[in-house]
Amino acid sequence: MNDNLVGMDMAKIDEIRNQLPSKDWSAQPVENATIDDLDEVALFIARRMFKKVHSSIPAEEIDAWTTEEFLKHSGVMIDGKLTRSAVLLLGKPTTELLLSPYVARISWSLRDENKDVVDYEHFTIPYILTVDKVLAKIRNITIRELPSGTLFPDTMKQYDEYSIRELLHNCIAHSDYELCGRINLVENPTFLYYENCGSFIPVTIENVLEADGPQKFYRNPNLVNAMANFNMIDTIGRGIKKVFMEQKRRCFPMPDYVLRGNEVGVRLYGRTIDEKYKVTLKNNQDLSLMECVWLDAIQKHNPVTPLAVKTLRKKRLIKGRSPKFIIS
Secondary structure, eight states, X not given: OOGGGSOOOHHHHHHHHTTSOSSOGGGSBOTTOOGGGBOHHHHHHHHHHHHHHTTTSOHHHHHHSOHHHHHHHHTSEETTEEBHHHHHHHBOGGGGGGGXXXXXXXXXXXXXXXXXXXXXXXXXXXXHHHHHHHHTXXXXXXXXXXXXXXXXXXXXXXXXXXXXXXXXXXXXXXOXXXXXXXXXXXXXXXXXXXXXXXXXXXXXXXXXXXXXXXXXOOSOHHHHHHHHHTTSOOSSSOHHHHHHXXXXXXXXXXXXXXXXXXXXXXXXXXXXXXHHHHHHHHHOTTOOHHHHHXXXXXXXXXXXXXXXXXXXHHTTOEESOTTXXXXX
């Protein structure tokens, strides 16, 4: 059962939020780390992205900052010491040892139809550069699907470029590094699976999709702030919602959030599951995002709330009896 499809009482919400550490792990200084331990290319890209995010500051002023001044303005150098955020995002690969026993690894693997691993590779810091290397491994093929009633196929990439990047950035930003686990990205024939250590702080995906404002709590505030400064994520809370909206636009299945204790997994689908779902989304462009999420649950035979059943029945989008609803 997916936690994002059912209600959750306040006791469980408070329990998860109480797991947040009293100190920000990512803001702690890394002993013996110096400017020489940072990757020059990573620093160049970070400064360029900082100028893009902070367009109100004259570019020539940012260029005039020393490396130390730039790192202070970015929030990754505090009291003259490099933080763990600085090492994760900008550190040379060899600097990973300075984070020990904590792990700074992203593992990509490729599986075939039988779920056998046919290829894999491990990546480390600097994450600001590593993300592109990891995503370059994904075989984002062009797919062509022939809609009923036409001779002209729909042509698109299997995965939206923004979505695959956003979900990996989220893994980096929200991992619980104190659990010493790596980030996994598993490429399957019809979906990508992302996994990181740490509980899901918003508790349910509905809380994210229905929120009117930014997320209030972060596990790694310093790291999140730095990634926002480097244009890797935003802190307005629209990233995950944008991924769902893009799947809706493509009439593809919605992402699945698999929440298991101290692990968060996400499936990003790159193929149709039920043709009726795809046709329904195409023929009903005015459906809300939550209505699409509910329909997606129906096509995956996941449980849905009474409100979802009532709403979808009223619009004549589903039929059948609980728990065996189908899309009309």
